[in-house]
Amino acid sequence: MNTPTTIEEQLNIFKQKLNKYIPEIYSLSEIKDSMLKKKINAVKERYNQLIKIEVTNTNYRPHCIYDLLVLAENDPNPKNRYASFLIHIETIVKEIKELIDSSLMPKVKDAIVQMMLAVDKKIGTNFQYLNFYGELLGTHFILKKGFNLIDIEKELPNGKTVDFVFNSKDDNTPLYMDFISYHNIDPSRYKTEEKFESFLRKKFEEKIIAKTVNLKSRDQFLEIDNKEIPFMLLPIIWGDPDVFLTFRNLINRLDDSMLNVAPMATLLIEKDNHGNMHYSFTTLSNVLERLEK
Incomplete structure (x- = not known):
């Protein structure tokens, strides 16, 4: 896979992945291109690193939505664990939307946006995006x-x-x-x-x-x-x-x-x-x- 070069190319690829794996979340977030570009800038140096990690470490735990999208696309198995997890996140958000009053969705959207934009600068033990996803999971759990x-x-x-x-x-x-x-x-x-x-x-x-x-x-x-x-x-x-x-x-x-x-x-x-x-x-x-x- 060739590494995309310009920020616009990376943005377009990023948006294609968002629409492929988590279209409802992407739509609900109403996230602007300028915000996505900042996220890409924050993780651009990790692109090749992610590919290498997937080859050598099958237990790698992604650190952000970007990681999941890149690794899901890179794995030829359509049932790969990264794509499956993205589908799971999408399902949780869809069900929350159905279970709550529509007037509360703007506040839920805040957690969704933060989950999408959370990026750990270093690959280590912190997983910021899971903190925000945890809020969505907990909400869904209590609603059920x-x-x-x-x-x-x-x-x-x-x-x-x-x-x-x-x-x-x-x-x-x-x-x-x-x-x-x-x-x-x-x-x-x-x-x-x-x-x-x-x-x-x-x-x-x-x-x-x-x-x-x-x-x-x-x-x-x-x-x-x-x-x-x-x-x-x-x-x-x-x-x-x-x-x-x-x-x-x-x-x-x-x-x-x-x-x-x-x-x-x-x-x-x-x-x-x-x-x-x-x-x-x-x-x-x-x-x-x-x-x-």
Whole structure:
């Protein structure tokens, strides 16, 4: 494959790939050519590097949408993992659009645009685009659990904002939620279950305290306008879930013991006997149970 030379050639190729793999996302984003050009400039030196990586490392984890588009096109297998993941992202966004009020789509679009433009300058352990995709995955997950999306980035009395406001379809009970992505957590660094538990609890508590500072609270409830509203943090774990198997009992116990923290969730990726990729966003404890069978 010849490397495109001018920025206009690269832009046209980029837009062709966007329309081929994620046309709904590209259309919803209303992203301008000038913004795409900046993204191309940020990653242009990685084009040949990406091709070399794919040849030598089948476990490479893409760092941005650009990576996925280039590698999906470079792999002759139409069911390749990069194309499959792009289709999965496209499906999630389409379903969110169908499940929420149209007035909220401009706020959802913000997450989509940030996901498309996120670029890690160095290929290492950070995956910025997954942080924004995690917001979309978490939203889809809660919607499928019987909730309606009411607001995004709602201001709290302390000047902070809560990521998402849902309410129950059953009784209209409100639910405030923040989603936070964690990358490359390494349980092997902790020799005992107690030390790993302390690490996780500290991570989650830091986020909760920072968000709820100067707010009255009781257990998992925040006092907002003289009403008690449940606030939950949804931790999203990226990376290989196998590394958590040693601490499976701890993960199960944490699911039930943290008042303001929902069970940790992760994206399970499986390939069937026909080479098709399947994606399930579910609790980490569920994934570990399946892995042990």
